[in-house]
Amino acid sequence: xxxxxxxxxxxxxxxxxxxxxxxxxxxxxxxxxxxxxxxxxxxxxxxxxxxxxxxxxxxxxxxxxxxxxxxxxxxxxxxxxxxxxxxxxxxxxxxxxxxxxxxxxxxxxxxxxxxxxxxxxxxxxxxxxxxxxx
Amino acid sequence: xxxxxxxxxxxxxxxxxxxxxxxxxxxxxxxxxxxxxxxxxxxxxxxxxxxxxxxxxxxxxxxxxxxxxxxxxxxxxxxxxxxxxxxxxxxxxxxxxxxxxxxxxxxxxxxxxxxxxxxxxxxxxxxxxxxxxxxxxxxxxxxxxxxxxxxxxxxxxxxxxxxxxxxxxxx
Numbered sequence: 397x398x399x400x401x402x403x404x405x406x407x408x409x410x411x412x413x414x415x416x417x418x419x420x421x422x423x424x425x426x427x428x429x430x431x432x433x434x435x436x437x438x439x440x441x442x443x444x445x446x447x448x449x450x451x452x453x454x455x456x457x458x459x460x461x462x463x464x465x466x467x468x469x470x471x472x473x474x475x476x477x478x479x480x481x482x483x484x485x486x487x488x489x490x491x492x493x494x495x496x497x498x499x500x501x502x503x504x505x506x507x508x509x510x511x512x513x514x515x516x517x518x519x520x521x522x523x524x525x526x527x528x529x530x
Numbered sequence: 531x532x533x534x535x536x537x538x539x540x541x542x543x544x545x546x547x548x549x550x551x552x553x554x555x556x557x558x559x560x561x562x563x564x565x566x567x568x569x570x571x572x573x574x575x576x577x578x579x580x581x582x583x584x585x586x587x588x589x590x591x592x593x594x595x596x597x598x599x600x601x602x603x604x605x606x607x608x609x610x611x612x613x614x615x616x617x618x619x620x621x622x623x624x625x626x627x628x629x630x631x632x633x634x635x636x637x638x639x640x641x642x643x644x645x646x647x648x649x650x651x652x653x654x655x656x657x658x659x660x661x662x663x664x665x666x667x668x669x670x671x672x673x674x675x676x677x678x679x680x681x682x683x684x685x686x687x688x689x690x691x692x693x694x695x696x697x698x699x700x701x
Contacts (some may be wrong), residue, residue, distance in 0.1 A: 409548050466546055473551035474592055475558070502559040508615075517559070521552050 398447060403439060405451025406480070407472045408520040411438050414452040417518050421497045422482075424450065435459075473521045480524045487512035487528030553578040554592045557585075558600065565604035566628035569597070599677055606642050607674040609635070613647055614654040620647045641685055642675050 408414035415438060418424040424440040427449045431437075435458060439449035455468040471477065484490040488505045491514045495501055502523070503515035513527045557577040561569055574597055575585035589597045609627045612618055618626070624635035639647050677684075 409552075466548075469548040470546050470551055473548040473555060475555045500556075503563055517555075519552075520548075521555055 401448065403449040403451055405439075405453045406518070406520075406522050407455050407468050407477065408452050408518070408522070409454070409469055409472065410519070411436055411452055411454050413519050414438075415440070417499075418450070418452065421494060421499050475517065475521045475523050477522055480522060482524050482526045484526055484528040487514055487526055490514075490526060490528065550578075550580070550588065551592055553580065554589055557589065557597070558593060561597070561601050562604060565601055565608055566626060568628075569601055571597070595677065596680075599680060602638070602642070602681070603675050603677045605629070606639060607671070609639060609647065610643075610650060610654070613651040620651075623647065638681065641681050642677060 406414075415426070415429075418440045419426060424442055427439045427441040429436070429438050434456070436454070438452045440452060441449055455465040456462070457465070460468070491501065491505050494516065499516050500519075501514060501516045503513075505512050505514040507530050510530050511527050512530055513525055515523060515525050517523050557574040560577050561574070571585055572582050574589070575582045578585060578588075580588060586597055589600075593600060595603075605627045609623050612623045612626065613620075616623075620636070621632050624632045627635070629635035629638070636647060639645075639650075643650060645653070679687075
């Protein structure tokens, strides 16, 4: 087996909305979607990266109290969560395809430092940089 | 809970509605994407789908700085990147980053960073080192000025000249 990071998660404001975004607009696949009462463990996977799961988690009970959950929702909505980077083969082509699907781009592809990068946000406010070779 | 001190400062509670914050973020993103463009309050308020009257206050409550001061930091950041990464003349950089005159650009740049554009260009080039491993946008953000006070206030504290153009800054 390979050792390494298996799952890392994002906070999202609505798991159904996030699921639709990551699957339908970005082309991820559902890996695990399990509920226990109000709690839902939801992870998606990039089709070319079977060893890694991206969690789409809603901050809230039973892990977090309501005030903490609200603070986290606000932080996400303000775009203050750490950067995420998506690696693509062709940034400009991916940009066109994703924009046509309604992804909210906040920066069109720019070539710099020997790569092409663009930026988009998920519906909750998580910011992604998308980088491909020049 | 707002403390007694906070009420005395009349600092309003930060907005907590994630939907509103997400829309305010959209206005911030739009300024980021096109900081060289003009961003009157009305245009920003439309992006965020809030009233003109509430926009500036809501933005400041959410992000800690008034919208136009935020725009100023982005322009300075972008100008700094162009000074470092390109051979564009300082005049070209001034116009590309949204200033209407070279004089205003030079003064504002010096007021905010403490150095003239020419000095910054020389320093950045001398210090270039291993930063090519950081994605460009994050590298650029690291050079964003941390403008926690108004430029006017900064000038007042440092006893430098008052630039009347800044008096239009939205509070």
